[in-house]
């Protein structure tokens with residue numbers, strides 16, 4: 001596919017940056033247009049791969065934001081985006097839309113800019129273009145507390161309503177012990193970038209002499225065309241003969257190198273590992289409406305028989321016949337990867353948890369407000385008593 005990629009807020013921009021890094025390192029060219037939008041000047045300076053002139057600061061004249069972010073306030077996030085919508089629109093004008101198949105908007109849903117400005121940006125894109133707009137949304141971890149959950153619960157609804165598909169990433173599921181939050185985010189962003197780029201960059205090469213099983217952009221778009229929430233699974237394996245120590249060291253212990261003649265069982269095994277891996281958002285696989293399997297790597301390692309047996313296995317596993325499978329030939333790849341898209345998954349426990357965490361947070365806010373009101377009333381009564389003339 002060819003994409004216009006837009007990051008809103010800090011997390012959204014960092015993810016777009018990691019996508020650009022991954023495509024640069026693997027010779028892909030998925031992100032044809034890039035834009036990052038933020039209300040915090042310092043965060044806008046962070047990306048390594050986003051060109052300087054593709055970074056927009058919003059809300060610098062707003063009395064609360066003033067170029068320092070919106071401090072987790074979704075309403076201010078939405079307000080600054082609406083206020084600066086002409087500037088955002090002008091940046092979109094540069095997008096040669098005929099060059100792209102779709103637009104993706106990435107944002108963290110727990111803060112104020114991504115969750116508030118994100119839906120405003122999406123709405124504008126939907127007005128301007130006929131191309132599908134996908135959301136790539138980060139759900140906050142439970143450890144962050146009630147406020148991010150409340151933000152996420154609210155903005156998740158508006159994201160899902162506005163986009164053609166919402167690909168979710170759950171920070172809770174990806175958090176690992178022994179890391180600072182920043183280190184954890186770095187790793188999560190890289191893992192997410194690998195999955196999203198491996199999935200969506202398939203079909204970007206129009207002409208290939210091994211196009212027999214090749215996945216097409218339209219296949220990916222068809223699978224995403226469900227208006228629902230999606231999750232991605234991924235697994236990769238070293239191709240034997242790779243002598244690059246640095247690369248070999250990166251692979252996990254359970255990833256055994258495959259031989260030159262990868263047979264159907266190995267392809268199926270890789271796809272099974274992808275589905276049983278940590279998904280971008282944990283979900284019940286059987287709740288998916290549609291699914292898509294892409295095998296990415298040198299085409300001589302990806303047999304048609306292997307693709308078909310993996311497809312049949314997933315058909316049983318996911319209990320749906322709406323499954324497309326194909327390859328993404330990458331002659332120089334040092335790994336063979338399987339990426340599985342589960343589209344319109346409805347059983348996602350973390351989404352339910354966020355909703356109930358948000359209800360609790362809302363109740364607590366209401367309690368605090370009621371207590372404060374009572375305190376103020378008491379103060380007023382006391383003051384009035386003091387002022388009462390002595391008879």
Ligand SMILES: Nc1nc2c(ncn2[C@@H]2O[C@H](COP(=O)(O)OP(=O)(O)OP(=O)(O)O)[C@@H](O)[C@H]2O)c(=O)[nH]1
Pocket residue numbers: 008009010011012014039040069070071072073107108109110111112113114115138139140141144148171185186188189
């Ligand atoms: N996976 C991941 N999540 C992140 C990262 N940075 C922040 N988050 C998550 O995204 C949410 C929003 O954080 P930010 O993106 O920093 O906030 P923002 O959208 O810029 O909004 P404000 O800071 O309120 O202006 C947080 O609550 C975290 O859940 C990151 O690098 N990776």
